Amino acid sequence: MAFPFRDFPQQWLRTVGMAVVLLLSGLYVLTPGRAEVPVERPLQLRLTPLPDHEGRLPALGSDGQSLRVGVTEGTRQARAELRFVLPPRTNESPHWVIWIARVPVESVHLQVENAWDGGSRSFLAPEPMEGPMPVGYLFRLPATWEGEIRLELTAIGLRNAALRPEIVSEELADEYVQKATIVASLAYASLFTLGLMTLALFFASRDASFLVFFGFCVTGALLLAAFNGHLYLLDPFDFLRQLGGAGLHAISLLFEVAALQILLRYADSQQAGPRLARAIDQGCVALLLLSGVMLAWREAFDPLAAWLMPVAWFSGCGVALFVLSEAWRRRVPFSAAVFVSVLGIAVTAMIWELEGRGFVAGSLWTQYGYQAAIMICAAMVSVGLISRISKYREQRDREQRARADSERRMYREAVRSELLTALQMGLRGVGEEDIQPMAMRLLLDHLRRIVPADHVLAVVRGFHGRDTLAAHPGAALDELVERISPRLPNLRQQLAINIEVQQPVTRSGEATPVAIEAAVSLPVRAPSWGALVLERAGATVFHPDELSIARELARIAVLQIDEAFTALHLRHTAEVDSLTGALNRRSIDQALVRTFQESIRKRLPLSVLFVDIDHFKAINDQRGHGCGDYCLREIAKLIGEQLVDDDVFGRYGGEEFLVVLPGRQTEMARAIAEQIRAAIETADLRYKDQSLQLTVSIGVASQLGHEPQPGPAVERADKALYAAKRGGRNRVSVAPAIFAPRSATA
Numbered sequence: 001m002a003f004p005f006r007d008f009p010q011q012w013l014r015t016v017g018m019a020v021v022l023l024l025s026g027l028y029v030l031t032p033g034r035a036e037v038p039v040e041r042p043l044q045l046r047l048t049p050l051p052d053h054e055g056r057l058p059a060l061g062s063d064g065q066s067l068r069v070g071v072t073e074g075t076r077q078a079r080a081e082l083r084f085v086l087p088p089r090t091n092e093s094p095h096w097v098i099w100i101a102r103v104p105v106e107s108v109h110l111q112v113e114n115a116w117d118g119g120s121r122s123f124l125a126p127e128p129m130e131g132p133m134p135v136g137y138l139f140r141l142p143a144t145w146e147g148e149i150r151l152e153l154t155a156i157g158l159r160n161a162a163l164r165p166e167i168v169s170e171e172l173a174d175e176y177v178q179k180a181t182i183v184a185s186l187a188y189a190s191l192f193t194l195g196l197m198t199l200a201l202f203f204a205s206r207d208a209s210f211l212v213f214f215g216f217c218v219t220g221a222l223l224l225a226a227f228n229g230h231l232y233l234l235d236p237f238d239f240l241r242q243l244g245g246a247g248l249h250a251i252s253l254l255f256e257v258a259a260l261q262i263l264l265r266y267a268d269s270q271q272a273g274p275r276l277a278r279a280i281d282q283g284c285v286a287l288l289l290l291s292g293v294m295l296a297w298r299e300a301f302d303p304l305a306a307w308l309m310p311v312a313w314f315s316g317c318g319v320a321l322f323v324l325s326e327a328w329r330r331r332v333p334f335s336a337a338v339f340v341s342v343l344g345i346a347v348t349a350m351i352w353e354l355e356g357r358g359f360v361a362g363s364l365w366t367q368y369g370y371q372a373a374i375m376i377c378a379a380m381v382s383v384g385l386i387s388r389i390s391k392y393r394e395q396r397d398r399e400q401r402a403r404a405d406s407e408r409r410m411y412r413e414a415v416r417s418e419l420l421t422a423l424q425m426g427l428r429g430v431g432e433e434d435i436q437p438m439a440m441r442l443l444l445d446h447l448r449r450i451v452p453a454d455h456v457l458a459v460v461r462g463f464h465g466r467d468t469l470a471a472h473p474g475a476a477l478d479e480l481v482e483r484i485s486p487r488l489p490n491l492r493q494q495l496a497i498n499i500e501v502q503q504p505v506t507r508s509g510e511a512t513p514v515a516i517e518a519a520v521s522l523p524v525r526a527p528s529w530g531a532l533v534l535e536r537a538g539a540t541v542f543h544p545d546e547l548s549i550a551r552e553l554a555r556i557a558v559l560q561i562d563e564a565f566t567a568l569h570l571r572h573t574a575e576v577d578s579l580t581g582a583l584n585r586r587s588i589d590q591a592l593v594r595t596f597q598e599s600i601r602k603r604l605p606l607s608v609l610f611v612d613i614d615h616f617k618a619i620n621d622q623r624g625h626g627c628g629d630y631c632l633r634e635i636a637k638l639i640g641e642q643l644v645d646d647d648v649f650g651r652y653g654g655e656e657f658l659v660v661l662p663g664r665q666t667e668m669a670r671a672i673a674e675q676i677r678a679a680i681e682t683a684d685l686r687y688k689d690q691s692l693q694l695t696v697s698i699g700v701a702s703q704l705g706h707e708p709q710p711g712p713a714v715e716r717a718d719k720a721l722y723a724a725k726r727g728g729r730n731r732v733s734v735a736p737a738i739f740a741p742r743s744a745t746a
């Protein structure tokens with residue numbers, strides 16, 4: 001089921017946007033207002049075209065009230081006679097002025113030949129007396145005039161324009177100025193505000209669309225300021241004056257490019273129709289080139305611009321409408337309203353163009369209509385763009401969530417592999433007893449880095465024949481065991497059914513839970529059993545992800561414990577003689593090499609003993625091999641009992657044992673050999689209820705200072721052993737020492 005308020009931000013923005021647009025439209029309708037004091041109506045005025053020096057008459061507008069000027073031969077300069085009747089002068093007579101709406105002309109001049117000169121006004125060079133925001137050409141008539149007046153109006157064209165002179169009272173002219181100033185100020189202020197707002201949105205969202213929209217607002221404001229003539233008031237735009245009509249054309253093309261670009265982005269056309277978007281981009285480049293060419297060869301292009309500009313402008317409107325209709329079809333937010341507003345721009349611009357060509361009577365609306373349409377369009381597009389912010393926010397939230405997820409996964413993966421490495425390193429070479437406690441400690445240490453818990457208890461029963469308990473923090477072990485142990489059988493049953501168990505923990509006498517307890521089982525082979533019990537104060541339950549990582553780490557720990565035991569057994573099998581439990585030949589050889597090198601490094605003495613059972617063949621022959629094996633085992637045990645930690649011994653051959661005694665000089669070695677011999681001789685050995693009397697012969701030799709390898713010493717011990725055998729057996733014989741001080745080899 002769709003959540004009914006899911007689109008709430010968009011709906012809200014659309015409503016507010018619509019309200020803003022209605023408000024602005026209302027302001028447009030209302031701001032001209034009504035004069036507080038009644039003003040004289042404009043007087044009747046007749047306009048009669050005057051021939052130029054070649055006898056050509058300029059054209060008048062369709063209503064006969066405007067004089068058309070252009071830039072083509074014969075229309076650039078136009079003259080007309082203004083005829084009107086001023087009422088007789090009284091004290092209440094207003095000051096009459098000639099008012100001409102400020103259309104783009106190079107100059108407009110008013111005079112009575114040889115009698116009065118009203119001066120020249122220029123669109124490109126507003127005069128200070130025309131106010132801070134000039135909106136019309138104003139010619140004050142002498143206060144003394146009355147009756148029929150004939151004036152000569154001369155205008156030089158800048159682009160197609162229609163001059164519509166009116167004879168009005170100064171108050172009415174002021175009202176015109178007031179209305180036009182309000183309309184123009186509103187348009188500038190709106191574009192300025194929208195521009196700033198979208199610039200801020202760009203910095204907040206880093207969406208390039210807002211930057212393009214800012215460009216649209218800037219070029220829109222430039223366009224309006226240029227066509228209202230206000231741009232020529234500003235010193236930095238002085239150069240535009242030199243460019244004349246071409247400057248106006250260039251600005252309007254620039255605006256068209258910015259408008260097409262923002263509409264492309266607004267309609268998301270790059271995604272929806274990449275080919276169309278590419279074609280429009282190319283068209284925009286062509287428009288920019290065209291404006292460059294027009295600026296470079298403005299003399300030649302001025303006449304062409306009369307039809308080139310409307311073509312460029314209206315084809316741009318057509319393309320924009322096509323893009324928007326397509327966006328409308330795709331339900332891009334607010335596209336219908338933007339479509340209508342662009343249509344409004346096209347219609348009002350058409351009316352304005354027709355007015356310039358004298359087909360439509362000029363008025364405040366024909367002059368400012370397209371400006372209002374541009375402003376409304378800007379407002380619509382901005383609302384449409386802003387309504388997409390929630391989409392960006394959702395996208396950004398999604399991205400942030402995905403990033404956090406992947407960071408969490410990466411962190412877990414890192415901890416997981418750290419645990420694996422720690423277990424592999426830590427359990428290597430550890431004794432059987434220590435494998436499980438160490439593995440559990442490492443498991444808990446790593447687990448607490450990913451799963452926040454106040455207490456964790458690891459319980460393992462019968463795993464590799466051992467029971468293990470570990471806790472984090474370690475100090476809480478006893479308390480945890482005491483608290484959790486009674487519940488373990490129940491927990492075991494629950495974990496047999498579910499992979500994890502989670503329940504609130506209440507303290508005795510309290511109803512509200514004080515903590516949440518979760519348990520996951522350790523994957524140990526039955527009948528062994530194990531579990532991790534995690535406890536977290538408060539009411540925040542463990543997330544399934546947390547318990548799944550706990551299970552995963554536990555699985556790794558169990559696997560590594562198994563591997564450590566397997567490795568231990570393998571090592572044992574590889575190193576130990578299976579019959580006697582002493583080191584085998586390979587291991588005792590390795591031990592010999594290692595201890596010989598160590599004794600040289602540590603500058604300590606070292607001795608070896610060769611122990612051989614006397615008349616062992618006879619035992620085998622008389623009592624059988626089973627008895628022989630028994631004797632070998634018992635003698636190995638007896639030898640081991642006479643040795644200390646660092647001493648090593650192994651089965652060197654059939655019934656021969658080699659003992660390595662690090663740190664012992666010959667005399668000490670002889671004493672140990674004697675102990676061994678005596679222990680075996682006096683041992684009460686019985687095989688199948690028959691007493692056995694065993695003796696051994698022992699050869700003793702010590703490492704000489706210059707001997708890095710054990711070979712010679714072992715050989716000397718062997719020789720000593722044979723000496724003992726020859727000497728009658730059951731005795732210790734020491735190999736003669738060849739004196740070689742250690743300092744000589746050191």
Ligand SMILES: Nc1nc2c(ncn2[C@@H]2O[C@H](COP(=O)(O)OP(=O)(O)OP(=O)(O)O)[C@@H](O)[C@H]2O)c(=O)[nH]1
Pocket residue numbers: 579612613614615616617618620624625626627628629632653654655725
């Ligand atoms: N039962 C048993 N006998 C073994 C084993 N390895 C070697 N032997 C026997 O040990 C005996 C060694 O005998 P000999 O080398 O002749 O020496 P001996 O009989 O001990 O006589 P002396 O060393 O000269 O005192 C042989 O009979 C081997 O078969 C074993 O693993 N088990």
